[in-house]
Amino acid sequence: MQPILELDAVTKSFGGLRVTSGVSFSIEKGSISAIIGPNGAGKTTLFNQITGYLNPDHGRIVFEGEDITRLSTREIVARGMGRAFQVTSFFPEETVLDNIRVACLSRLNMTRKTMKSVSEFTDATDKAFSILESLGLDKQADRQAFELAHGDQKLLDIGIALGLEPKMLLLDEPTSGMSPEERLLTRNLIQKLWKEFNLTLLFIEHDMDTVFGIAQTVRVLQMGRLLAEGSPEEIRRNPEVITAYLGEEVL
Template structure:
Protein backbone atom coordinates (compact mmCIF):
# COMPACT_ATOMS: atom_id res chain seq x y z
CA UNK A 1 0.00 0.00 0.00
CA UNK A 2 1.49 3.40 -0.97
CA UNK A 3 2.01 5.93 1.82
CA UNK A 4 -0.54 8.67 2.42
CA UNK A 5 2.11 11.15 3.54
CA UNK A 6 5.81 11.06 2.73
CA UNK A 7 8.87 13.27 2.99
CA UNK A 8 11.96 12.88 0.84
CA UNK A 9 15.21 14.49 1.97
CA UNK A 10 13.19 17.19 3.73
CA UNK A 11 15.51 19.93 4.98
CA UNK A 12 15.28 23.41 6.45
CA UNK A 13 18.10 25.79 7.33
CA UNK A 14 17.92 28.85 9.51
CA UNK A 15 21.09 30.72 8.64
CA UNK A 16 23.90 28.28 9.35
CA UNK A 17 21.74 25.99 11.46
CA UNK A 18 20.17 22.90 9.86
CA UNK A 19 17.03 22.29 11.93
CA UNK A 20 15.77 19.35 9.84
CA UNK A 21 18.41 17.50 7.89
CA UNK A 22 17.41 15.39 4.86
CA UNK A 23 14.63 13.47 6.60
CA UNK A 24 12.96 10.82 4.46
CA UNK A 25 9.99 9.04 6.02
CA UNK A 26 6.66 7.55 4.88
CA UNK A 27 3.40 7.33 6.83
CA UNK A 28 0.55 4.96 6.02
CA UNK A 29 -3.19 4.89 6.67
CA UNK A 30 -4.27 2.99 9.75
CA UNK A 31 -1.05 3.65 11.67
CA UNK A 32 -0.06 5.95 14.50
CA UNK A 33 3.55 7.11 14.40
CA UNK A 34 5.11 8.90 17.36
CA UNK A 35 7.92 11.32 16.58
CA UNK A 36 10.21 11.68 19.57
CA UNK A 37 13.59 13.09 20.48
CA UNK A 38 15.27 15.44 22.94
CA UNK A 39 14.49 19.16 23.09
CA UNK A 40 15.76 20.89 19.97
CA UNK A 41 15.75 17.68 17.93
CA UNK A 42 13.61 19.23 15.18
CA UNK A 43 10.30 17.46 15.88
CA UNK A 44 7.95 20.44 15.74
CA UNK A 45 9.92 21.97 12.85
CA UNK A 46 9.47 18.71 10.93
CA UNK A 47 5.73 18.90 11.66
CA UNK A 48 5.67 22.52 10.45
CA UNK A 49 7.35 21.51 7.20
CA UNK A 50 4.90 18.67 6.53
CA UNK A 51 1.82 20.73 7.34
CA UNK A 52 2.99 23.79 5.38
CA UNK A 53 3.66 26.28 8.17
CA UNK A 54 7.29 26.41 7.00
CA UNK A 55 8.82 26.22 3.53
CA UNK A 56 11.57 23.65 3.08
CA UNK A 57 15.07 24.66 2.02
CA UNK A 58 15.35 21.35 0.16
CA UNK A 59 13.44 18.11 -0.32
CA UNK A 60 9.74 17.53 -0.84
CA UNK A 61 6.52 16.51 0.91
CA UNK A 62 4.10 14.21 -0.90
CA UNK A 63 0.43 13.56 -0.16
CA UNK A 64 -0.98 10.51 -1.92
CA UNK A 65 2.12 10.52 -4.10
CA UNK A 66 1.61 14.13 -5.23
CA UNK A 67 4.21 16.78 -4.43
CA UNK A 68 2.49 19.39 -2.24
CA UNK A 69 5.65 21.34 -1.42
CA UNK A 70 4.32 24.38 -3.26
CA UNK A 71 1.19 24.54 -1.09
CA UNK A 72 0.96 26.48 2.15
CA UNK A 73 -0.83 25.37 5.29
CA UNK A 74 -4.32 26.24 3.97
CA UNK A 75 -3.79 24.35 0.73
CA UNK A 76 -2.54 21.28 2.52
CA UNK A 77 -5.44 21.43 4.97
CA UNK A 78 -7.85 21.43 2.03
CA UNK A 79 -6.09 18.31 0.73
CA UNK A 80 -6.64 16.52 4.04
CA UNK A 81 -3.79 17.35 6.45
CA UNK A 82 -5.12 18.32 9.89
CA UNK A 83 -2.85 19.88 12.48
CA UNK A 84 -3.22 20.56 16.20
CA UNK A 85 -0.60 22.83 17.74
CA UNK A 86 1.33 22.99 21.00
CA UNK A 87 -0.25 26.44 21.45
CA UNK A 88 -3.98 26.49 20.83
CA UNK A 89 -5.14 28.03 17.55
CA UNK A 90 -8.73 29.19 18.07
CA UNK A 91 -11.10 32.09 17.37
CA UNK A 92 -10.88 33.48 20.93
CA UNK A 93 -13.89 35.81 20.73
CA UNK A 94 -16.29 33.19 19.36
CA UNK A 95 -18.07 30.64 21.50
CA UNK A 96 -16.99 27.02 21.73
CA UNK A 97 -19.89 25.95 19.51
CA UNK A 98 -19.20 28.68 16.94
CA UNK A 99 -15.56 27.60 16.62
CA UNK A 100 -16.58 24.05 15.75
CA UNK A 101 -19.48 25.13 13.53
CA UNK A 102 -17.12 27.19 11.39
CA UNK A 103 -14.97 24.11 10.86
CA UNK A 104 -18.02 22.01 9.97
CA UNK A 105 -19.23 24.64 7.52
CA UNK A 106 -15.79 25.02 5.96
CA UNK A 107 -15.70 21.27 5.47
CA UNK A 108 -19.11 21.60 3.78
CA UNK A 109 -17.55 23.75 1.05
CA UNK A 110 -19.44 26.82 2.20
CA UNK A 111 -16.50 29.10 2.92
CA UNK A 112 -18.16 32.03 1.14
CA UNK A 113 -20.89 32.19 3.79
CA UNK A 114 -19.09 31.21 6.97
CA UNK A 115 -21.00 33.74 9.07
CA UNK A 116 -24.47 33.05 7.65
CA UNK A 117 -27.39 32.35 9.95
CA UNK A 118 -26.77 29.03 11.71
CA UNK A 119 -30.41 28.23 12.23
CA UNK A 120 -30.71 27.66 8.47
CA UNK A 121 -28.13 24.92 8.66
CA UNK A 122 -29.43 22.38 11.15
CA UNK A 123 -27.15 19.64 9.84
CA UNK A 124 -24.05 21.75 10.51
CA UNK A 125 -25.26 22.53 14.03
CA UNK A 126 -25.92 18.85 14.73
CA UNK A 127 -22.48 17.85 13.44
CA UNK A 128 -20.81 20.53 15.55
CA UNK A 129 -22.69 19.34 18.63
CA UNK A 130 -21.56 15.79 17.90
CA UNK A 131 -17.88 16.79 17.90
CA UNK A 132 -18.33 18.86 21.07
CA UNK A 133 -19.80 15.82 22.79
CA UNK A 134 -16.85 13.72 21.57
CA UNK A 135 -14.44 15.92 23.54
CA UNK A 136 -16.77 16.46 26.52
CA UNK A 137 -17.29 20.17 25.80
CA UNK A 138 -21.04 20.13 25.16
CA UNK A 139 -21.59 21.57 28.63
CA UNK A 140 -19.65 24.76 27.78
CA UNK A 141 -20.85 25.16 24.19
CA UNK A 142 -21.91 28.82 24.72
CA UNK A 143 -18.72 29.86 26.52
CA UNK A 144 -16.37 32.23 24.68
CA UNK A 145 -13.25 30.29 23.72
CA UNK A 146 -10.91 32.81 25.36
CA UNK A 147 -12.53 32.11 28.73
CA UNK A 148 -11.79 28.37 28.67
CA UNK A 149 -9.08 26.85 30.85
CA UNK A 150 -6.05 25.60 28.95
CA UNK A 151 -7.09 21.95 28.94
CA UNK A 152 -10.48 22.78 27.46
CA UNK A 153 -8.84 24.91 24.78
CA UNK A 154 -6.80 21.88 23.74
CA UNK A 155 -9.92 19.74 23.60
CA UNK A 156 -11.67 22.39 21.52
CA UNK A 157 -8.79 22.44 19.06
CA UNK A 158 -9.09 18.66 18.66
CA UNK A 159 -12.85 19.02 18.07
CA UNK A 160 -12.17 21.59 15.35
CA UNK A 161 -9.65 19.33 13.67
CA UNK A 162 -12.08 16.38 13.82
CA UNK A 163 -14.82 18.56 12.31
CA UNK A 164 -12.59 19.23 9.30
CA UNK A 165 -12.47 15.44 8.77
CA UNK A 166 -8.84 15.23 7.59
CA UNK A 167 -7.19 12.02 6.44
CA UNK A 168 -3.94 12.91 8.24
CA UNK A 169 -4.11 13.93 11.91
CA UNK A 170 -1.02 15.66 13.30
CA UNK A 171 -0.93 16.12 17.07
CA UNK A 172 1.88 18.23 18.54
CA UNK A 173 2.07 17.36 22.27
CA UNK A 174 -1.73 17.09 22.60
CA UNK A 175 -1.64 16.57 26.37
CA UNK A 176 0.70 19.49 27.16
CA UNK A 177 -0.64 21.62 30.00
CA UNK A 178 -3.53 19.29 30.77
CA UNK A 179 -4.46 18.06 34.19
CA UNK A 180 -4.17 14.38 35.06
CA UNK A 181 -7.96 14.06 34.80
CA UNK A 182 -8.09 15.62 31.32
CA UNK A 183 -5.35 13.58 29.65
CA UNK A 184 -7.36 10.32 29.30
CA UNK A 185 -10.08 12.12 27.31
CA UNK A 186 -7.62 13.18 24.59
CA UNK A 187 -5.84 9.82 24.59
CA UNK A 188 -9.17 8.03 24.22
CA UNK A 189 -10.08 10.30 21.28
CA UNK A 190 -6.79 9.54 19.55
CA UNK A 191 -7.24 5.82 20.21
CA UNK A 192 -10.71 5.92 18.65
CA UNK A 193 -9.39 7.71 15.57
CA UNK A 194 -6.70 5.06 15.29
CA UNK A 195 -9.23 2.24 15.69
CA UNK A 196 -11.12 3.44 12.62
CA UNK A 197 -8.21 2.13 10.57
CA UNK A 198 -8.47 4.70 7.77
CA UNK A 199 -6.57 7.64 9.28
CA UNK A 200 -2.87 8.43 9.25
CA UNK A 201 -1.92 9.76 12.68
CA UNK A 202 1.33 11.49 13.64
CA UNK A 203 2.11 12.42 17.22
CA UNK A 204 4.90 14.52 18.70
CA UNK A 205 5.08 13.68 22.38
CA UNK A 206 7.64 13.88 25.21
CA UNK A 207 5.78 11.59 27.61
CA UNK A 208 7.00 8.08 26.91
CA UNK A 209 4.05 6.47 28.73
CA UNK A 210 1.74 8.21 26.24
CA UNK A 211 3.93 7.06 23.34
CA UNK A 212 3.91 3.45 24.58
CA UNK A 213 0.13 3.43 24.97
CA UNK A 214 -0.63 4.81 21.50
CA UNK A 215 2.13 4.27 18.98
CA UNK A 216 2.45 1.50 16.40
CA UNK A 217 5.81 2.93 15.38
CA UNK A 218 8.36 5.40 16.73
CA UNK A 219 10.52 7.72 14.66
CA UNK A 220 13.39 9.39 16.52
CA UNK A 221 14.95 12.70 15.53
CA UNK A 222 18.22 14.00 16.95
CA UNK A 223 19.94 17.19 15.80
CA UNK A 224 17.47 17.31 12.91
CA UNK A 225 18.34 13.85 11.62
CA UNK A 226 16.27 10.68 11.63
CA UNK A 227 18.26 8.29 13.83
CA UNK A 228 15.80 5.46 14.55
CA UNK A 229 12.56 4.13 13.11
CA UNK A 230 10.67 1.02 14.15
CA UNK A 231 8.46 -0.86 16.59
CA UNK A 232 8.09 1.01 19.93
CA UNK A 233 9.64 -1.43 22.39
CA UNK A 234 12.67 -2.06 20.22
CA UNK A 235 13.22 1.62 19.44
CA UNK A 236 12.93 2.70 23.07
CA UNK A 237 15.45 0.03 24.11
CA UNK A 238 17.90 0.71 21.28
CA UNK A 239 21.33 2.22 22.01
CA UNK A 240 20.79 4.99 19.46
CA UNK A 241 17.72 6.25 21.34
CA UNK A 242 19.39 5.94 24.72
CA UNK A 243 22.31 7.95 23.37
CA UNK A 244 19.99 10.59 21.89
CA UNK A 245 18.09 11.08 25.14
CA UNK A 246 21.33 11.23 27.09
CA UNK A 247 22.55 13.97 24.76
CA UNK A 248 25.40 11.98 23.30
CA UNK A 249 26.08 11.77 19.58
CA UNK A 250 24.16 8.90 17.93
CA UNK A 251 25.20 7.17 14.76
CA UNK A 252 24.59 9.25 11.65
CA UNK A 253 22.67 6.50 9.83
CA UNK A 254 19.14 5.73 10.95
CA UNK A 255 18.69 2.57 12.95
CA UNK A 256 15.73 0.50 11.75
CA UNK A 257 14.90 -1.77 14.64
Protein backbone atom coordinates in the same frame (compact mmCIF):
# COMPACT_ATOMS: atom_id res chain seq x y z
CA MET B 1 2.12 -0.81 2.91
CA GLN B 2 -0.08 1.90 1.42
CA PRO B 3 1.58 5.21 2.28
CA ILE B 4 -0.56 8.31 2.83
CA LEU B 5 2.41 10.63 3.50
CA GLU B 6 5.97 10.33 2.21
CA LEU B 7 8.89 12.56 3.15
CA ASP B 8 12.01 12.40 1.02
CA ALA B 9 15.16 14.12 2.32
CA VAL B 10 13.24 17.08 3.78
CA THR B 11 15.76 19.75 4.75
CA LYS B 12 15.35 23.21 6.28
CA SER B 13 17.88 25.68 7.69
CA PHE B 14 17.37 28.87 9.66
CA GLY B 15 20.47 30.99 9.07
CA GLY B 16 23.33 28.55 9.49
CA LEU B 17 21.33 26.11 11.60
CA ARG B 18 19.99 22.96 9.92
CA VAL B 19 16.74 22.38 11.75
CA THR B 20 15.57 19.41 9.68
CA SER B 21 18.23 17.53 7.83
CA GLY B 22 17.47 14.96 5.14
CA VAL B 23 14.42 13.58 6.91
CA SER B 24 12.82 10.66 5.03
CA PHE B 25 10.00 8.39 6.15
CA SER B 26 6.63 7.05 5.03
CA ILE B 27 3.43 6.96 7.04
CA GLU B 28 1.03 4.09 6.42
CA LYS B 29 -2.58 5.00 5.70
CA GLY B 30 -4.75 4.41 8.77
CA SER B 31 -1.82 4.14 11.18
CA ILE B 32 -1.19 5.92 14.48
CA SER B 33 2.43 6.89 15.10
CA ALA B 34 4.61 9.27 17.08
CA ILE B 35 7.58 11.57 16.67
CA ILE B 36 9.73 12.04 19.75
CA GLY B 37 13.00 13.80 20.47
CA PRO B 38 14.69 16.42 22.64
CA ASN B 39 13.56 20.06 22.76
CA GLY B 40 14.73 21.88 19.65
CA ALA B 41 15.14 18.64 17.65
CA GLY B 42 13.05 20.07 14.81
CA LYS B 43 9.76 18.26 15.44
CA THR B 44 7.45 21.28 15.18
CA THR B 45 9.47 22.62 12.25
CA LEU B 46 8.86 19.33 10.46
CA PHE B 47 5.09 19.67 11.03
CA ASN B 48 5.31 23.27 9.74
CA GLN B 49 6.81 21.98 6.50
CA ILE B 50 4.28 19.16 6.11
CA THR B 51 1.43 21.64 6.55
CA GLY B 52 2.81 24.37 4.30
CA TYR B 53 3.63 26.96 6.99
CA LEU B 54 7.26 26.65 5.91
CA ASN B 55 8.79 25.59 2.61
CA PRO B 56 11.61 23.05 2.81
CA ASP B 57 14.93 24.19 1.29
CA HIS B 58 15.32 20.73 -0.25
CA GLY B 59 13.39 17.50 -0.41
CA ARG B 60 9.90 16.42 -1.25
CA ILE B 61 6.64 15.86 0.62
CA VAL B 62 3.99 13.66 -1.01
CA PHE B 63 0.44 13.34 0.34
CA GLU B 64 -1.80 10.66 -1.19
CA GLY B 65 0.50 10.40 -4.18
CA GLU B 66 0.54 14.15 -4.86
CA ASP B 67 3.57 16.40 -4.41
CA ILE B 68 2.49 19.01 -1.81
CA THR B 69 5.97 20.40 -1.10
CA ARG B 70 5.25 23.86 -2.45
CA LEU B 71 1.50 24.08 -1.83
CA SER B 72 0.00 26.62 0.57
CA THR B 73 -1.45 25.62 3.93
CA ARG B 74 -4.93 26.24 2.57
CA GLU B 75 -4.36 23.93 -0.39
CA ILE B 76 -2.90 21.24 1.87
CA VAL B 77 -5.82 21.47 4.33
CA ALA B 78 -8.27 21.22 1.41
CA ARG B 79 -6.62 17.91 0.46
CA GLY B 80 -7.33 16.47 3.90
CA MET B 81 -4.39 17.31 6.17
CA GLY B 82 -5.43 18.55 9.62
CA ARG B 83 -3.35 19.90 12.46
CA ALA B 84 -3.61 20.89 16.10
CA PHE B 85 -0.90 23.16 17.45
CA GLN B 86 1.65 22.98 20.28
CA VAL B 87 0.29 26.37 21.37
CA THR B 88 -3.51 26.39 21.10
CA SER B 89 -4.97 28.50 18.29
CA PHE B 90 -8.73 29.07 18.65
CA PHE B 91 -10.79 32.27 18.81
CA PRO B 92 -10.81 32.94 22.57
CA GLU B 93 -13.85 35.26 22.65
CA GLU B 94 -16.06 32.97 20.56
CA THR B 95 -18.01 30.09 22.03
CA VAL B 96 -16.72 26.55 21.99
CA LEU B 97 -19.46 25.61 19.53
CA ASP B 98 -18.74 28.53 17.20
CA ASN B 99 -15.04 27.72 17.07
CA ILE B 100 -15.81 24.26 15.72
CA ARG B 101 -18.77 25.39 13.60
CA VAL B 102 -16.55 27.84 11.71
CA ALA B 103 -14.25 24.97 10.81
CA CYS B 104 -17.23 22.82 9.72
CA LEU B 105 -18.61 25.66 7.56
CA SER B 106 -15.23 26.22 6.03
CA ARG B 107 -15.06 22.53 5.04
CA LEU B 108 -18.56 22.69 3.55
CA ASN B 109 -17.50 25.72 1.51
CA MET B 110 -14.45 23.86 0.26
CA THR B 111 -16.46 20.86 -0.93
CA ARG B 112 -19.88 22.19 -1.97
CA LYS B 113 -18.88 25.49 -3.52
CA THR B 114 -22.38 26.86 -2.87
CA MET B 115 -23.53 30.10 -1.31
CA LYS B 116 -24.00 30.06 2.46
CA SER B 117 -27.52 28.88 3.23
CA VAL B 118 -29.62 28.04 6.25
CA SER B 119 -29.29 24.31 5.59
CA GLU B 120 -25.54 24.61 5.39
CA PHE B 121 -25.53 26.37 8.77
CA THR B 122 -27.72 23.62 10.26
CA ASP B 123 -25.47 20.89 8.86
CA ALA B 124 -22.41 22.62 10.29
CA THR B 125 -24.10 22.99 13.69
CA ASP B 126 -25.04 19.30 13.80
CA LYS B 127 -21.56 18.29 12.82
CA ALA B 128 -19.95 20.61 15.37
CA PHE B 129 -22.15 19.15 18.11
CA SER B 130 -21.27 15.60 17.21
CA ILE B 131 -17.56 16.51 17.34
CA LEU B 132 -18.08 18.15 20.75
CA GLU B 133 -19.77 14.96 21.95
CA SER B 134 -16.86 12.84 20.71
CA LEU B 135 -14.50 15.11 22.64
CA GLY B 136 -16.70 15.20 25.76
CA LEU B 137 -17.00 18.99 25.42
CA ASP B 138 -20.73 19.15 24.55
CA LYS B 139 -21.73 20.41 28.01
CA GLN B 140 -19.41 23.38 27.49
CA ALA B 141 -20.64 24.27 24.00
CA ASP B 142 -21.89 27.75 24.93
CA ARG B 143 -18.93 28.85 27.02
CA GLN B 144 -16.40 31.25 25.58
CA ALA B 145 -13.29 29.34 24.57
CA PHE B 146 -10.97 31.25 26.90
CA GLU B 147 -13.05 30.08 29.89
CA LEU B 148 -12.16 26.43 29.31
CA ALA B 149 -9.58 24.65 31.44
CA HIS B 150 -6.21 24.21 29.74
CA GLY B 151 -6.80 20.52 28.98
CA ASP B 152 -10.17 21.28 27.39
CA GLN B 153 -8.61 24.06 25.30
CA LYS B 154 -6.19 21.48 23.88
CA LEU B 155 -9.19 19.29 23.01
CA LEU B 156 -10.97 22.23 21.39
CA ASP B 157 -7.99 22.70 19.11
CA ILE B 158 -8.30 19.06 18.06
CA GLY B 159 -12.04 19.63 17.52
CA ILE B 160 -11.36 22.53 15.17
CA ALA B 161 -9.00 20.34 13.17
CA LEU B 162 -11.66 17.59 13.04
CA GLY B 163 -14.23 20.12 11.76
CA LEU B 164 -12.17 20.34 8.58
CA GLU B 165 -12.68 16.58 8.04
CA PRO B 166 -9.05 15.56 7.78
CA LYS B 167 -7.91 12.22 6.45
CA MET B 168 -4.66 12.69 8.30
CA LEU B 169 -4.31 14.55 11.60
CA LEU B 170 -1.09 15.93 13.07
CA LEU B 171 -1.10 16.67 16.80
CA ASP B 172 1.77 18.67 18.31
CA GLU B 173 2.14 17.68 21.99
CA PRO B 174 -1.53 16.98 22.67
CA THR B 175 -0.96 16.26 26.38
CA SER B 176 1.47 19.09 27.20
CA GLY B 177 0.67 21.01 30.38
CA MET B 178 -1.84 18.37 31.53
CA SER B 179 -2.00 16.56 34.86
CA PRO B 180 -1.23 12.81 34.83
CA GLU B 181 -4.97 12.07 35.09
CA GLU B 182 -5.80 14.37 32.17
CA ARG B 183 -2.98 12.83 30.14
CA LEU B 184 -4.42 9.37 30.59
CA LEU B 185 -7.88 10.56 29.53
CA THR B 186 -6.44 12.37 26.51
CA ARG B 187 -4.37 9.37 25.49
CA ASN B 188 -7.51 7.20 25.47
CA LEU B 189 -9.44 9.93 23.67
CA ILE B 190 -6.81 10.23 20.91
CA GLN B 191 -6.99 6.49 20.34
CA LYS B 192 -10.79 6.67 20.24
CA LEU B 193 -10.80 9.58 17.75
CA TRP B 194 -8.29 7.79 15.56
CA LYS B 195 -10.72 4.88 15.18
CA GLU B 196 -13.99 6.84 15.16
CA PHE B 197 -12.89 9.30 12.45
CA ASN B 198 -10.86 6.76 10.41
CA LEU B 199 -7.80 8.93 10.69
CA THR B 200 -4.17 8.49 9.96
CA LEU B 201 -2.74 10.05 13.09
CA LEU B 202 0.77 11.39 13.66
CA PHE B 203 1.59 13.02 16.98
CA ILE B 204 4.57 14.71 18.60
CA GLU B 205 4.78 13.99 22.29
CA HIS B 206 7.14 14.17 25.27
CA ASP B 207 4.95 11.99 27.48
CA MET B 208 6.40 8.50 27.01
CA ASP B 209 3.37 6.74 28.53
CA THR B 210 1.27 8.25 25.73
CA VAL B 211 3.87 7.44 23.06
CA PHE B 212 4.49 3.85 24.10
CA GLY B 213 0.84 3.35 25.02
CA ILE B 214 -0.78 4.13 21.67
CA ALA B 215 1.78 4.55 18.87
CA GLN B 216 2.24 1.66 16.43
CA THR B 217 5.48 3.20 15.14
CA VAL B 218 7.83 5.68 16.84
CA ARG B 219 10.26 7.98 15.03
CA VAL B 220 13.04 9.78 16.87
CA LEU B 221 14.37 13.14 15.72
CA GLN B 222 17.65 14.44 17.07
CA MET B 223 19.28 17.65 15.89
CA GLY B 224 17.10 17.64 12.80
CA ARG B 225 17.92 14.08 11.77
CA LEU B 226 15.85 10.93 11.90
CA LEU B 227 17.84 8.96 14.46
CA ALA B 228 15.60 5.88 14.56
CA GLU B 229 12.27 4.48 13.46
CA GLY B 230 10.59 1.33 14.73
CA SER B 231 8.02 -0.35 16.93
CA PRO B 232 7.71 0.94 20.51
CA GLU B 233 9.69 -2.10 21.71
CA GLU B 234 12.50 -1.52 19.21
CA ILE B 235 12.72 2.17 20.11
CA ARG B 236 12.69 1.48 23.85
CA ARG B 237 15.67 -0.85 23.46
CA ASN B 238 17.64 1.20 20.90
CA PRO B 239 20.94 2.20 22.63
CA GLU B 240 21.33 5.37 20.51
CA VAL B 241 17.82 6.51 21.39
CA ILE B 242 18.40 5.83 25.08
CA THR B 243 21.58 7.90 24.99
CA ALA B 244 20.07 10.74 22.96
CA TYR B 245 16.72 11.06 24.64
CA LEU B 246 15.10 8.36 26.70
CA GLY B 247 17.73 7.90 29.41
CA GLU B 248 17.36 4.89 31.64
CA GLU B 249 14.01 5.55 33.26
CA VAL B 250 11.72 4.06 30.64
CA LEU B 251 13.60 0.76 30.28
